[in-house]
Amino acid sequence: MARTPVVDQQACISCNLCVDLVPEVFRLNADGVAEVHNATGAPEDKIQDAIDNCPVNCIAWED
Template sequence: MIAKIDRDGCISCGMCVEICPEVFHMGDDGLADVHQNPVPNEAEKGAVTAQESCPVSVIHVE
């Protein structure tokens, strides 16, 4: 499973980091970023939940 973020649309809410810090973190520029690819098996559910919870739908997990 691979996680991607369309950082151009990120609003820096930090929800993905709260839900799944194993995969997402806030970059130095204040935008969310992926720091773990491929997504570890034990974090797949959290990554999908982060995708579903993103208020601007910029997280894509496949």
């Protein structure tokens, strides 16, 4: 079973980096914080790039 990315919305600073890197998976919601809108929208390595580059480490994998 594939891993699912999750965003800690309390920690998100709305930098938009994950959306810029992987718009197929991440978007900013109505409150302006990142959320996962399509967990299977991109390969895991591309999602991992967003996880690795998040300045507040608010994106992680959930098994």
